[in-house]
Amino acid sequence: MGSCKENIDIPVSSESISINTRLSKSSVLVHGPIIVGAGPSGLAVAACLKENGVSSLILERSDCIASLWQQRTYDRLKLHLPRKFCELPLLGFPQNFPKYPTKRQFVAYMEAYAQHFSIKPIFKKVVQKAEFDEFNGLWKVQTQDYVYFSKWLIVATGENAEPFMPEIQGVEKFEGQLLHTSVYKSGLEFEKERVLVVGCGNSGMEVSLDLCRHNAFPHMVVRNSVHILPREMFGVSTFSMAMALLKWFPLRIVDKFLLLVAYLILGNTDSVGIKRPKTGPIELKNATGKTPVLDVGALSQIKTGNIKVMEGVREITRKGAKFIDGQEREFDTIILATGYKSNVPTWLKGCDDLFSEDGMPKKAFPNSWKGEKGLFTVGFTKRGLLGTSSDAINIAREIGDQWRLMMKK
Template sequence: MTSEYAYDAVVIGGGQSGLAAAHHLTGRRLNTAVLEATGEATGSWPHYYDSLTLFSPARYSALPGRPFPGDPDRYPHRDEVIDYLRSYASALDADIHTSTPVEAVTSIGSDGFTVTTGSGPVFTATRVIAATGSFGSPFLPTIPGRGEFAGRVLHASEYRAPTEFTDQQVVVVGAGNSAVQIAAELAGHARVVLASRVPVKFVPQRPLGRDVHFWFTVTGFDSAPLARIVKDAPPQPVLDEGRYRTALAAGKPPRREMFTAFMPEGVVWPDGTRTPMDAVVFATGYRPHLPYLAGTGALTETGLPRQRQGLSLTHPGLGFLGLEWQRTPSSNSLRGVGRDAAYLARRLQPATAQHREHAR
């Protein structure tokens, strides 16, 4: 027999976005469920590469209502973030259903939504927030000859440690923080080339002796709702204290213009030269992971949500959280998602209320 649960709000995804949403929803006395596909509410963090450290200090890396523990000026490691999320989830006044992957969300008109799960239970709610982020949809560009390449092709989401590439020839694709960090780490174990369509741009990590996130905060840049006037997120520069700029300048690794094609044994560069490769690591970003909304009309033909500042343009009561450039430059980060969650909890009216308003 299928179990059925009724809530005021259902949050899909138990990562940083989903937990921030639950914090603000329960703060408004809404009976809230968080549905997390994996065994614990830590989002994608356990799947990131082993050496990952945050690019923002602990004082700027907390979710609402709970400071990040320890030295506020340090840059926390991946495992510290995982522990922080576990602690945060345990303190929430929400029902967190783990091992509960969502298969489909169905609109039931003025009664809200039905949320069907792969584990059996069915949930109903007048508000649904899609907070599954993008880690489940890594982006790989289409490059001629990929099907003929005999080496390994992987996304940065699959990269764990440099030792698995020891003494191999590897090209890392990308010009952002992850691409540069992975390439520099690999350079100590493998023969590495960093390939990108544009040059790598660096921003000092600590201008005038203060972390750049301090300046983002005091100037109001981090919380500015720039998405209202600038549609697409600008390219992100690499935050650096000097280590990565020095490494690239020394050719450890060297940077080249993006290769134009694969060949069976390697890659072809724009000047026609060919280099054998054992592996290609694409640090080329992600796309929103929203398969459970397919067929609802809530997404574009390319799978992007039809939304404005997190509010669905097609379904009253449906919201999105944790999208890049959703409202501010920090929308999809630990430090910024809480602001968007507060906005969404305040503005997302139940489908019943919006249905009555639209019927007038």
């Protein structure tokens, strides 16, 4: 389970021979779409394309599918939403999986998904540059050893391609260990250590809780306001309840209901130094993509003082940090739970019509999946795997229609 595959050179399979044409020793014409990225988004769109009778070629920079899940997540990670909201198109989770699958179970699902649809990415292919070639009307995708050409290019590298490392004054002075959550695995490595966790999203909360359970002494920086909701309300997942209520009531009414129940279950988070935004959790998510924290136990540890809440960091020192409230403390380790960012601007060129400078689509969901000249994007919706599925279905339908027209000519 979770094993990585070996790199396979061109041609990758008997199927790829039928859809790809080697133009030269280093150039390949791909008769179907080129998909960049073999995470859930890349696999989903490949499966939907296959369902529409279109073969594709996936280029993946790492040595396995779902590399973010396999290589950049902590051991205790589980899906924050029930599995029914995290299924990819055309194939659900096994029925014996729990409501909230673990990291290992999710990876196993991804591998079973790829096997079921005979999806065979080419691994260890780093896309260095991709651009539209006006001369021949094709997308030109340059890797470290090949140039691929195709009528269609699908960007599936996602919102979380690279760890986001914020600029913090004095960070270069720190003499202890500094790491991002992308390399954090378990609190077992930090037993008895004083650890500063910078960030209070779902990752920051869960890492702090994990540190607590392994007898470390976590301090969590809460710089901005954040919504904390119980993962379940009255035995039903909060997300499921919100989706059901939105079918009947206006968004702001649903937000008020969620906040009322959250207050009854969790209490007033302001009292422990965590202020709520003025905008409701769903409205804020839709407007900014900022996800509310679904609490799985961290808040109770904050209330008992096992997790210390700190205000924003003013400066990192040799031994620790100074905070904006004037406090100064020493730490053995600083963990940046500061999230991820898109890497699209580093390799995709000349696509200002679809992507903004931060590597995210300019158009809002559900219209963000389609660019010009055969360019598509999947998994940039800020709506998790539900958004990915919607993108994949739309892209496959669009390319499938174009494919069938070409076959008739």
